[in-house]
Amino acid sequence: MNFSTAEENYIKAIWRLQQSDANVTTNELAAELQTKPASVTDMLKRLSEKKLLHYAPYYGVTLTPEGKKLALNIIRKHRLWEFFLVEKLQFNWDAVHDIAEELEHVSSPELIERLDAFLGFPKADPHGDPIPDSKGRMTSTNNISLQQLPESQPAIVTGVGDQSSSLLELLRQKNIGIGTKLEIKQRHNFDGSVEIKLRNQPLINLSEQLAKNIFVKTL
Amino acid sequence: MNFSTAEENYIKAIWRLQQSDANVTTNELAAELQTKPASVTDMLKRLSEKKLLHYAPYYGVTLTPEGKKLALNIIRKHRLWEFFLVEKLQFNWDAVHDIAEELEHVSSPELIERLDAFLGFPKADPHGDPIPDSKGRMTSTNNISLQQLPESQPAIVTGVGDQSSSLLELLRQKNIGIGTKLEIKQRHNFDGSVEIKLRNQPLINLSEQLAKNIFVKTL
DNA sequence: AAAATATTTTAGTTTCGCCTAAATTTTAAT
DNA sequence: ATTAAAATTTAGGCGAAACTAAAATATTTT
Numbered sequence: 001m002n003f004s005t006a007e008e009n010y011i012k013a014i015w016r017l018q019q020s021d022a023n024v025t026t027n028e029l030a031a032e033l034q035t036k037p038a039s040v041t042d043m044l045k046r047l048s049e050k051k052l053l054h055y056a057p058y059y060g061v062t063l064t065p066e067g068k069k070l071a072l073n074i075i076r077k078h079r080l081w082e083f084f085l086v087e088k089l090q091f092n093w094d095a096v097h098d099i100a101e102e103l104e105h106v107s108s109p110e111l112i113e114r115l116d117a118f119l120g121f122p123k124a125d126p127h128g129d130p131i132p133d134s135k136g137r138m139t140s141t142n143n144i145s146l147q148q149l150p151e152s153q154p155a156i157v158t159g160v161g162d163q164s165s166s167l168l169e170l171l172r173q174k175n176i177g178i179g180t181k182l183e184i185k186q187r188h189n190f191d192g193s194v195e196i197k198l199r200n201q202p203l204i205n206l207s208e209q210l211a212k213n214i215f216v217k218t219l
Numbered sequence: 220m221n222f223s224t225a226e227e228n229y230i231k232a233i234w235r236l237q238q239s240d241a242n243v244t245t246n247e248l249a250a251e252l253q254t255k256p257a258s259v260t261d262m263l264k265r266l267s268e269k270k271l272l273h274y275a276p277y278y279g280v281t282l283t284p285e286g287k288k289l290a291l292n293i294i295r296k297h298r299l300w301e302f303f304l305v306e307k308l309q310f311n312w313d314a315v316h317d318i319a320e321e322l323e324h325v326s327s328p329e330l331i332e333r334l335d336a337f338l339g340f341p342k343a344d345p346h347g348d349p350i351p352d353s354k355g356r357m358t359s360t361n362n363i364s365l366q367q368l369p370e371s372q373p374a375i376v377t378g379v380g381d382q383s384s385s386l387l388e389l390l391r392q393k394n395i396g397i398g399t400k401l402e403i404k405q406r407h408n409f410d411g412s413v414e415i416k417l418r419n420q421p422l423i424n425l426s427e428q429l430a431k432n433i434f435v436k437t438l
Numbered sequence: 439a440a441a442a443t444a445t446t447t448t449a450g451t452t453t454c455g456c457c458t459a460a461a462t463t464t465t466a467a468t
Numbered sequence: 469a470t471t472a473a474a475a476t477t478t479a480g481g482c483g484a485a486a487c488t489a490a491a492a493t494a495t496t497t498t
Binding site: 246257260261276 | 448
């Protein structure tokens with residue numbers, strides 16, 4: 001399957017926003033892509049038909065596995081080209097983004113594999129962002145436990161420290177999952193529990209024990 | 220001024236055809252671009268408004284100086300990328316054309332200057348075609364005098380060996396100019412004169428003296 | 439010189455990706 | 469719990485770049 005530049009840019013933007021907010025909204029996307037909300041709605045419908053994302057009208061959007069795969073491939077291309085521009089063509093690291101925005105849409109997979117080899121399989125681009133491999137795997141960025149998260153610092157859930165079904169069950173019940181955006185509103189010294197706020201939900205309380213086992217990434 | 224990929228492909232195709240035929244026609248372009256004549260007419264009108272070419276309805280099209288400049292810049296990019304793909308990424312020489320077709324539309328001029336330097340300012344692409352420099356200058360391809368041209372071998376006029384006004388006047392009268400496509404239909408041993416055929420014109424006779432002073436490139 | 443044929447243009451549609459204005463739905467505030 | 473405000477979608481349009489079918493113009497043939 002081949003996608004247009006516009007489609008790829010939407011997928012990439014959604015992926016980026018999804019890093020900090022599980023459910024990406026129309027307005028966020030419009031701002032990110034310098035376009036109008038109505039245009040975003042149009043495109044989301046098309047991308048949904050192409051199975052790249054799940055679109056719930058009025059409630060936002062999340063990437064499907066295929067969508068994620070595509071996003072990571074575009075990011076891979078972008079970052080490899082940035083590396084090339086800086087390392088081989090001596091560009092200044094802050095001048096390469098716009099050029100890579102164009103190069104990332106060149107479609108040949110073999111080109112990218114060969115470029116990767118030519119560059120010596122770099123692990124990160126000039127800005128320090130990790131370069132996904134051809135399977136979409138990427139060294140994860142620094143995540144901390146929810147217990148360590150400062151108050152009023154928005155973050156998103158990246159994983160859990162314990163795979164027990166009791167923990168997962170508890171999280172499901174509280175509507176917390178990978179990608180959920182949250183923020184600590186208050187910390188209780190008495191028992192170490194925290195009051196957290198999720199989008200469109202009342203405050204909920206999590207025990208210290210639970211907070212220790214949720215990993216988040218700050219935004 | 221920035222142009223779309225479609226526009227650039229038209230300009231490039233016109234340039235290519237113009238090499239072998241001063242006046243490029245709608246049908247030729249449609250065949251070259253794998254599209255329909257009606258679509259070509261549409262685009263020619265647009266490109267004409269943008270001053271990239273002179274368009275005479277029903278009579279075909281020629282590039283303006285701006286059009287030629289753009290064409291040579293695209294060709295420069297195409298050939299530099301081909302060189303890169305073969306020399307640096309170890310692609311086989313016959314596998315690079317399609318990828319270069321995409322890369323040539325990336326717009327950054329600085330990218331191309333740096334790529335040129337990185338590659339050591341190559342003079343020709345992997346197929347032996349000369350690479351225009353940033354001013355559009357290119358080492359000319361082998362041209363022979365019309366006298367040396369074999370019978371029935373289509374060729375186009377690339378220049379004249381004598382700049383005298385009497386010669387140019389004679390050529391003008393016979394409707395021959397740079398870019399004119401012609402072919403020798405018959406050679407007269409008696410006086411060395413040749414019968415040549417131009418598009419949509421009856422046979423005309425040129426003296427040996429004249430034929431020696433017209434340079435052509437075979438197709 | 440007229441008729442036949444080939445070429446080119448015009449007219450009317452389509453899809454993509456965007457727009458504005460208006461209607462709808464959700465969220466926040468009283 | 470209504471109401472006000474904000475977010476989102478729908479409706480209708482536009483320009484680019486393609487298409488088909490029909491009309492217009494050139495060229496070739498007789």
